[in-house]
């Protein structure tokens with residue numbers, strides 16, 4: 623069974639974007655970038671990967687799941703096919719016009735993820751945002767959080783709209799960088 627991996631960047635206080643979607647406060651230079659560009663190249667938008675000369679093999683992720691708001695950040699700027707090397711699913715309860723090759727769906731994310739997990743292949747990347755992540759919280763097998771050394775104060779949270787309910791995760795790896803970024807990897811506890 624394939625894993626669902628929520629790989630995401632946050633502020634110190636757990637926001638993945640500002641209240642109006644701002645994301646320019648996350649540092650894009652520094653020693654953490656080598657890991658992001660090499661190890662996690664599958665999760666770079668194609669134009670960024672091309673500009674950086676980062677090959678995208680699909681060996682880490684071969685499928686990406688996005689909420690409409692996340693997809694639309696790029697699409698509204700003309701980036702309508704951000705991850706052509708991946709199977710791309712965009713969740714929306716409205717009818718959405720997306721290019722050939724991208725699946726826009728109003729299916730229950732949990733039901734779809736359970737089906738996708740049975741398929742052969744590499745991991746499924748939950749790109750975000752906070753709303754879709756909340757819907758899929760019980761399906762997440764691994765959580766990879768890039769914590770940036772910046773405090774937002776408010777914004778769009780890592781999981782948007784969950785009630786208080788502690789869920790245990792096991793820390794499997796943690797890396798710190800001179801840039802102040804940490805990349806922490808967690809596995810969902812089986813308990």
Ligand SMILES: NC(=O)c1ccc[n+]([C@@H]2O[C@H](COP(=O)([O-])OP(=O)(O)OC[C@H]3O[C@@H](n4cnc5c(N)ncnc54)[C@H](OP(=O)(O)O)[C@@H]3O)[C@@H](O)[C@H]2O)c1
Pocket residue numbers: 629630631632637638639642643644645688689690691692693695713714715716727728729730731749750751752753754755757778782
């Ligand atoms: N820091 C990072 O690494 C990172 C990663 C990803 C995203 N982000 C940021 O996160 C922000 C977007 O997050 P968000 O929480 O506002 O939105 P989101 O989760 O990206 O999208 C929410 C939308 O997805 C659809 N959706 C969500 N749950 C659904 C469900 N259960 N069934 C069907 N459709 C569902 C709905 O679309 P409809 O309204 O069309 O029905 C909903 O309005 C953006 O600013 C983006 O830049 C940051």
